[in-house]
Amino acid sequence: MTMSRFMVNSISSNTVGDKHTQVSYFTATNTPSLETPQHTVFDSSNMSRDCIRRHIRQQRNALSHTEQQQLATTACQHLLAEIVARKATKVALYLAFDGELSTQPLIDALWQQNIAVYLPRIHPFAKGHLLFVHYTPSTPMVHNRFNIAEPKLDVRRIVTSSHLDMIVTPLVAFDVHGNRMGMGGGFYDRTLVQIKANNPIAIGYAHDCQQVSQVPTQYWDIPLPLLFTPTKRIASSHLRDTHNNN
Ligand SMILES: Nc1nc2c(c(=O)[nH]1)N(C=O)[C@@H](CNc1ccc(C(=O)N[C@@H](CCC(=O)O)C(=O)O)cc1)CN2
Numbered sequence: 206m207t208m209s210r211f212m213v214n215s216i217s218s219n220t221v222g223d224k225h226t227q228v229s230y231f232t233a234t235n236t237p238s239l240e241t242p243q244h245t246v247f248d249s250s251n252m253s254r255d256c257i258r259r260h261i262r263q264q265r266n267a268l269s270h271t272e273q274q275q276l277a278t279t280a281c282q283h284l285l286a287e288i289v290a291r292k293a294t295k296v297a298l299y300l301a302f303d304g305e306l307s308t309q310p311l312i313d314a315l316w317q318q319n320i321a322v323y324l325p326r327i328h329p330f331a332k333g334h335l336l337f338v339h340y341t342p343s344t345p346m347v348h349n350r351f352n353i354a355e356p357k358l359d360v361r362r363i364v365t366s367s368h369l370d371m372i373v374t375p376l377v378a379f380d381v382h383g384n385r386m387g388m389g390g391g392f393y394d395r396t397l398v399q400i401k402a403n404n405p406i407a408i409g410y411a412h413d414c415q416q417v418s419q420v421p422t423q424y425w426d427i428p429l430p431l432l433f434t435p436t437k438r439i440a441s442s443h444l445r446d447t448h449n450n451n
């Protein structure tokens with residue numbers, strides 16, 4: 206996997222409200238236009254969480270298989286560069302469903318580089334909680350009640366989240382402040398609340414069409430310090446670490 210075809214061609218630093226957010230736009234260097242790719246941010250004002258969730262799920266499910274594959278390949282290059290730059294060796298990903306941005310190219314690239322991949326599985330006893338399980342090409346898989354493939358329970362392969370360097374979270378909608386909204390189970394909220402000082406760092410991974418003007422947040426929602434889409438990297442003020450002094 207090479208980064209040479211892509212580079213960060215413009216970094217716009219804009220302050221929104223009292224929070225500082227840095228958005229870096231990725232552009233293919235072989236694209237004739239130097240313009241920043243524009244994606245419409247969905248105006249979610251005055252919409253309920255359920256309404257936003259329904260709309261965005263519809264949008265991402267409308268992407269064709271070919272678009273999904275191209276977007277996943279592009280996004281993979283950007284997130285892989287971040288993983289390598291951070292020297293992460295234990296990365297939790299997810300297996301895409303319901304039109305989510307596929308992590309398959311990233312999983313293949315990490316396996317090739319001997320970076321350990323972990324997947325979430327629904328906790329068998331603790332309601333609403335996730336377990337992270339080491340995932341290799343030979344891991345036996347089962348389908349959970351949502352029909353998402355997950356590693357078969359094997360206590361020897363479970364890790365606690367503090368053992369991970371990075372948790373890449375699926376999501377339904379996000380905004381420029383790093384707020385996220387998921388499928389409604391609170392699984393990742395319960396995981397993210399346990400993270401101290403961005404260790405592991407939680408990174409949102411989603412299509413551009415999943416960006417909304419404002420996610421209506423609840424007190425339990427944990428904002429993400431970093432988000433990647435196929436066209437941009439969004440670092441919010443929640444990012445405070447030695448790697449990146451945003
Ligand atoms: N790829 C992926 N894996 C993941 C998640 C995710 O969002 N994406 N999760 C992140 O938390 C967990 C699963 N959470 C989920 C929560 C709700 C539904 C869902 O389809 N809800 C239906 C109602 C189905 C039912 O109640 O039986 C719906 O809203 O239509 C799916 C997954 C763990 N694994």
Ligand SMILES: Nc1ncnc2c1ncn2[C@@H]1O[C@H](COP(=O)(O)OP(=O)(O)OP(=O)(O)O)[C@@H](O)[C@H]1O
Binds near residue numbers: 333387388391394425
């Ligand atoms: N830290 C927590 N402790 C206990 N309950 C929580 C916690 N976080 C969220 N919940 C509960 O989970 C439920 C679902 O929350 P929410 O709709 O925000 O999930 P979500 O962000 O869409 O899903 P996910 O985190 O799985 O992607 C809510 O009823 C909320 O009360």
